[in-house]
Amino acid sequence: MSTEKETFQKISYLFEDLFEIDPSDIKPESNLYEDLDIDSIDAVDLVVELRKMTGIKIKPEDFKSVRTVNDIVEQIDKLAA
C-alpha cells in the first residue's frame, strides 16, 4: 500500500472515531466543511489528533488552506517527508 493510501486510511478512521462520520462518505475529494460538516472547532481537534497520530508537530497554519480530505493527506505526507 502506498503512503498516500495509508495516510488516507488512517484519516478515514480518525474521522469515524472523532466525528462519527460514515466511512463510505469519506472520499479524497470530500470537502471538509461542506460535505463532511466539519466546523472550525472540529478542525482544531482534528489537528490535535493528527499530531498524536503522526507524531509530527503540525501547526494550525499548516492547515489554513486545507479544504478536502486529500488536502490533509498531501499536507501530512509533505510534513512527514
Added chain:
Amino acid sequence: MLLNKVNFVWRLVATAFGFAVFGVGGVIIPIIAVPILYILPGDSLVREKRGQKCIHLGFKSFIELMRLLRVLSYDVKGIEALRNSQLVLANHPTLLDVVFLIGLIPNANCVVKGALLKNPCMRFAIKSAGYTINSGCADDVIEQAKEAFDKGQVMIVFPEGTRSIPGESLKLKRGAANIALRADVDITPVTITCEPISLTKHAKWYNIPERPMHFTITTKSLIRADRFKQEASNSLGARALTEFLTKYFNAEVAVNDSVTK
C-alpha cells in the same frame, strides 16, 4: 380605517427615527463614553464592568424609547433567572434580540464578529466592554468565554449564528454547545418571539407590520450540559448536545407560535 392609517404612518416615522437614533447613538455615545471609561480610576476589569453597564443602559433606554413611541411592547418572563445565568442561548428571530437581551442583563458579554472591529467607534466600545471577539479562531473564542464566566459575566450566544429564516426550522451551529461543554457551564435557554414577526433576516426597515410588534422573552429551565459530555471526544458531545438543542428550540418556538397565533 383612517385611525389605522394614521397609526401605520406614525409607526413608520417612529421606526425610521429608531434606526436613526440607533445609528447616531452608536457613534456619539462611544465617542463620549469610551474616553471617560479610560480616564476613570480602576483596572481593566472594572472598566469592562462599566463598559458593559453603559451598553446595557443604552440598549435598555432604546427599547424603552421604542415602547414609548408605540413601535413595540414586550413581556419578560423569568428576569431573575436570566440575570443569574452563565450561558444564555436564545433563538434569533429579529434584529432587536441582542438589544433586548443586553438591555435586560447588566453584566452581559456576547460574541461579536471580528469584522466589527474595523469600525473605529465600535472597536473601542467592544474593547472597553470586553466582549468576546470571533476572529475565526474557534479555540480562542472558547478561551475568551471561559474568562468571561470566571469574571461572573453572562454570555449571550445565538446558536443559529445568524437570524432565523421565517417559516423554516431552526438550524443550529455547534459553537454554543462547544462553549457549554468545554467551559463546563449549564445552559439557560431563552425563547424570543415577535408578533407580528418583523425585522427578520433580509427584511427592509420600512416593511413594518400591520400592528405594533409584541416581544415575549421567556427564560426556560436550565439545561445541564454535563449530561452530554462524552468520554471519546468533545466533538461527539457537541454533536449530541447540538442535536438536542435543535429539537428543543424548534419545539419551544413552535409552541410559542401556536399560542400567539
